[in-house]
Amino acid sequence: MDKPYDVLVVGAGPAGLAAAGAAAFSGARIGLVDAQMQAGGQIWRYDVVQGVAAAAQVQLKSLAAKKNIEYLFGWRIVTIDSQKNLIAENLAGMRRLQWKKLILATGARELLLPFPGWTLPGVTGAGGLQALVKSGWPIAGKRVAVTGSGPLLLASAATLNAHHAQVVAIVEQASLSQVAMFAVLLPRWPTKLTQTLALKWSLRNIPCYYDAHVRAALGTSFLEAIEIDNGRSNTHVECDYLACGFGLVPNLELAQLLNCAMDDKIHPSIAVDDCQQTSESNIYAAGEICGIGGVEIAQIEGAIAGFTATSNTHKAIGLYSRRRRMYRFAAAVAHHFSITAKIRTLATPDTLICRCEDVPMSAVSNFDDARTAKLATRCGMGPCQGRICGSALAELRGFTRNFGRPPLFPVSLETLASAEVQPINQNQHETIR
Amino acid sequence: MNGSLHLRVNGIEVDVPIGASVAAAIARITPYCHRSPRGDLRGPLCGMGVCFECRVCVNGTAYVLACITSAQNGMEVTTDG
Numbered sequence: 001m002d003k004p005y006d007v008l009v010v011g012a013g014p015a016g017l018a019a020a021g022a023a024a025f026s027g028a029r030i031g032l033v034d035a036q037m038q039a040g041g042q043i044w045r046y047d048v049v050q051g052v053a054a055a056a057q058v059q060l061k062s063l064a065a066k067k068n069i070e071y072l073f074g075w076r077i078v079t080i081d082s083q084k085n086l087i088a089e090n091l092a093g094m095r096r097l098q099w100k101k102l103i104l105a106t107g108a109r110e111l112l113l114p115f116p117g118w119t120l121p122g123v124t125g126a127g128g129l130q131a132l133v134k135s136g137w138p139i140a141g142k143r144v145a146v147t148g149s150g151p152l153l154l155a156s157a158a159t160l161n162a163h164h165a166q167v168v169a170i171v172e173q174a175s176l177s178q179v180a181m182f183a184v185l186l187p188r189w190p191t192k193l194t195q196t197l198a199l200k201w202s203l204r205n206i207p208c209y210y211d212a213h214v215r216a217a218l219g220t221s222f223l224e225a226i227e228i229d230n231g232r233s234n235t236h237v238e239c240d241y242l243a244c245g246f247g248l249v250p251n252l253e254l255a256q257l258l259n260c261a262m263d264d265k266i267h268p269s270i271a272v273d274d275c276q277q278t279s280e281s282n283i284y285a286a287g288e289i290c291g292i293g294g295v296e297i298a299q300i301e302g303a304i305a306g307f308t309a310t311s312n313t314h315k316a317i318g319l320y321s322r323r324r325r326m327y328r329f330a331a332a333v334a335h336h337f338s339i340t341a342k343i344r345t346l347a348t349p350d351t352l353i354c355r356c357e358d359v360p361m362s363a364v365s366n367f368d369d370a371r372t373a374k375l376a377t378r379c380g381m382g383p384c385q386g387r388i389c390g391s392a393l394a395e396l397r398g399f400t401r402n403f404g405r406p407p408l409f410p411v412s413l414e415t416l417a418s419a420e421v422q423p424i425n426q427n428q429h430e431t432i433r
Numbered sequence: 434m435n436g437s438l439h440l441r442v443n444g445i446e447v448d449v450p451i452g453a454s455v456a457a458a459i460a461r462i463t464p465y466c467h468r469s470p471r472g473d474l475r476g477p478l479c480g481m482g483v484c485f486e487c488r489v490c491v492n493g494t495a496y497v498l499a500c501i502t503s504a505q506n507g508m509e510v511t512t513d514g
Contacts, residue, residue, distance in 0.1 A: 035482060035501060036501060037503050038452075042481055046452065048450045048451075048452045048453050048457070049450070074503075076482075091491075091494065091497075091502075109479060109481055109483045110479060110481070112478065112479065112484070119469070119473060119475065121464045121465055121474060121475060121476030121477075122464065122476065123478070124477060124478055124479075124480060125478060125479050125480060125481075127480070127481070128477070128478060128479045128480030128481060129480060130480070131480035131481055131500070132454075132456060132457070132460075132477055132480040132500060135452075135453055135454035135456065135457050135480075135500065136449050136450055136452070136453030136454060136457030136458075136504075137454075137456060137457045137460050137477075138457070138460055138461060221465075221474050222464050222474075222476075251483075355469065355475070355478070355484070355486065356469075356485065357470060358469050358470050358471045358473070382485070383485040383488065383496065384483060384484050384485045387483050387484065388478075388479070388483070388484050410496050
């Protein structure tokens with residue numbers, strides 16, 4: 001068995017990298033584990049064509065100088081054992097990771113919402129298509145529409161543009177006046193203003209629809225066109241891909257397995273105190289799992305967690321004011337780009353809500369929580385374990401989430417057999433929030 | 434990174450850049466990865482290893498997520514669509 005890490009960081013995105021870097025100052029033995037083969041997480045994902053993101057390069061360079069960080073890339077955490085050691089697996093086998101302090105930086109995934117045609121191949125998440133393209137998905141010359149809400153749409157369109165896709169429409173559900181009110185606030189955060197202006201300029205020739213949404217994706221076995229509804233008329237736009245960005249939701253499964261307390265929002269996040277400590281002793285959390293806030297907050301929270309976990313409290317406290325300032329930016333984004341009722345009612349009774357098990361919306365109409373709906377309809381029982389439909393039903397219908405049981409991902413029997421996993425505590429998994 | 438990797442998708446030879454995902458290799462051959470229980474063809478949705486819509490068989494192992502698995506020389510990838 002491996003020796004315990006003084007600090008084990010889960011997730012090598014902006015929060016996890018900052019946490020590992022801050023913790024490494026102490027000279028302690030740090031482990032940094034991530035399911036991907038390269039550091040960067042989602043937002044700083046390595047790009048097959050363009051290489052490492054500029055912002056990530058700075059962070060990675062400073063980490064490279066620290067010799068007390070061990071990198072465990074390509075290892076996915078699948079469960080925990082009775083001692084709360086993490087069980088990691090890859091195609092070659094399993095590993096048991098022991099720790100004295102644990103920093104969770106598992107990030108977020110996209111909130112994917114159902115509408116007619118959303119199961120057609122070619123319909124993806126906005127960050128999802130960005131990720132696919134950065135990993136070499138051929139997009140050059142393809143017609144792509146981007147829809148949803150918020151600054152992520154611009155970032156996604158810019159990546160697609162840079163990879164020579166033909167972006168045919170950006171469909172923003174917020175009205176032009178809401179976007180303008182947000183833009184007026186931007187000078188308060190100069191780096192954000194510069195980023196947004198640069199994005200807007202790079203996308204200046206792309207048709208933008210405001211106060212509009214995609215009401216349906218059309219096609220027989222692959223996406224062929226979309227219907228854009230701006231409240232007055234429908235516009236038919238032919239496209240090969242539709243990238244949907246309705247926001248992000250935290251990846252809480254591992255934190256939940258470790259018993260970390262969550263808040264009671266529709267899309268819960270991990271409850272932490274000022275120094276990023278969770279309800280569980282020696283477990284810290286940083287970044288998007290503590291609430292969607294963006295890359296700057298993730299880095300600051302990561303550094304605070306890393307410093308606190310290594311008893312460098314003074315340095316952690318020094319970062320509090322910067323974090324507060326960026327919290328105000330996150331609140332402004334959430335306020336101006338919140339999802340409207342129109343988006344929540346696009347799915348028809350025939351629209352599939354659970355893609356894994358082909359369960360239509362009509363089947364869950366008489367339920368109001370994910371667990372009961374699952375038992376009666378198989379909604380959420382497929383391989384994604386309710387990750388997609390659970391968040392969608394929380395958003396659309398206010399369903400309480402059912403976080404499921406270990407293992408967190410389908411896992412080999414060999415791993416399960418050698419992991420000495422904890423017997424399932426029924427109460428723990430039935431009480432969700 | 435320069436250079437390319439050589440693998441097979443549904444028996445067809447395909448080259449992808451070093452660092453590319455299995456999904457990127459599949460996309461050069463077919464837009465589909467698997468079929469839903471009722472037989473609908475599906476392709477990648479989340480791109481981040483969450484939704485399982487890109488699951489394929491790699492070297493005989495089922496349920497491999499194509500979007501987060503790095504392509505490697507000599508891989509045999511099979512889709513269900």
